[in-house]
Amino acid sequence: MNQEHSGSGDPAKSLELLWRRRPAPTRGPKPAQTVDGIVAVALQVADAEGLAAMSMRRVADELGVGAMTLYRYFPGKGELLDVMLDTVYGELPRRVVPGDWRAALDEVARENRELYLRHPWLLQVAINRPPLGPNVMAKYEWELTAVEGIGLTDLEMDATVALVNGYVHGAVRTAVEARQVIQRSGMTDKEWWLAHVPHLDQIGDLDKFPLSSRVGTAVGNEFDAPYDAEHAFEYGLERLLDGVSVLVGNRTAPEG
Amino acid sequence: MNQEHSGSGDPAKSLELLWRRRPAPTRGPKPAQTVDGIVAVALQVADAEGLAAMSMRRVADELGVGAMTLYRYFPGKGELLDVMLDTVYGELPRRVVPGDWRAALDEVARENRELYLRHPWLLQVAINRPPLGPNVMAKYEWELTAVEGIGLTDLEMDATVALVNGYVHGAVRTAVEARQVIQRSGMTDKEWWLAHVPHLDQIGDLDKFPLSSRVGTAVGNEFDAPYDAEHAFEYGLERLLDGVSVLVGNRTAPEG
């Protein structure tokens, strides 16, 4: 599936929508819907059935209105997605944990992970040039505080936050895809592998890939439970923070 | 956009297609097309105009045949994507570099990066349960050799390769999206930011986000050239390999 991208209309209109600063019109019939009401329904559909199911007609049906009615409240689907994104970002607790930068970055990673797991469709919306709504701004600010005052340059701070966010995105994406592929196919990874081995053996000389066979089998035997995603996440996060720690150590104690 | 997922038909048919083991039929007219010919055209379209442009009708038009003709060669679009994926994986040089595991993992990361940059649509096809074609198998085998014999368990080997691949995927995705958003909007990130600041200032109290303002401005000033993607990639890869190095160090010298 494709990446959904957000609205590209003029900034003023978009920000008005995100910050709910649209001046109420004086004339004409009172609108029967609200931006928040539409967003709530859209979120319900996207959370329960995925972005692919969240068509404009579907959201409109759910509200009992015609499809084109939505376009009185949002210039297009992109802007609706923008507001949805900013809305769910508001669910982040944004806890400031006591301790060092590592504990803080760990918290950032975990909260983002929770959010992605709760709203998997987030994985499919582009994060470049995010809609600058109140919650998007607050999230970025909170993430930067995790790496403030530990000797990094501004550029390194941004790169580090982006690195952690990118990691979480990838890890959750893998986990969510794994969950979905099991549902869609009705097979676990192990069953899938076992269904392919006989044909592969006959067709493609499985002996030519000894490492793959060995490691693939080990992975299949060990990891067929949903806990493997948790495990992989922890493993990767440890590696990543270890890596950041090398950089931070160099900065705080410059003379190695 | 949504993630495209691959064919879910029976393994035998899929593997037959991937390894080109379809028995030639004895009766009936000779097919005018070939699997490879169709894949070549599909790749051309996907590389040049993205997955969204690569519809079945479009590929068929390009070949001068009817759309349904393609379904004589592939059960569905998913299987066509499977063969495309395995085909471009064949472009990997799969160099085995002299030196330690770090040099080898570095090479893995860089070759994958090159591949993603050359075929950005790869970022949009699901990588869970990849089509087990010859090149997919060879790629995995080659990646595992990079971390073989350095004291990691089979599970850690797989996790490490997945970690590096996941990182590259995320980093290139960000870079490619950045490139595309500049093309689509005709604005650099800096121009985009400067177009929003006045409205944000008026609407949303920019002073409430001091770190974001400071770091955002620094990033905007410094990174408006395409080289920032290169920079971010190097930075993240360093951190990641540093993290792996901590683990490998512990394994090879168990008593810390």
Place this chain on the structure above:
DNA sequence: GGTCAACTGCGTACACTGTACGAAGAATAG
């Protein structure tokens, strides 16, 4: 109170998508 501008709701239409179905014709086995 009447008029007009502004506004809401929304039906219809258009150009797309993947692909199921089945008809028409070609090539070969018997």
Place this chain on the structure above:
DNA sequence: CTATTCTTCGTACAGTGTACGCAGTTGACC
């Protein structure tokens, strides 16, 4: 020569986002 198998592909269907324009409602102003 016939029957079978195979290829090509037109048509159709249920979707998608959204441009356009019409009908009806509301409030501001004279």
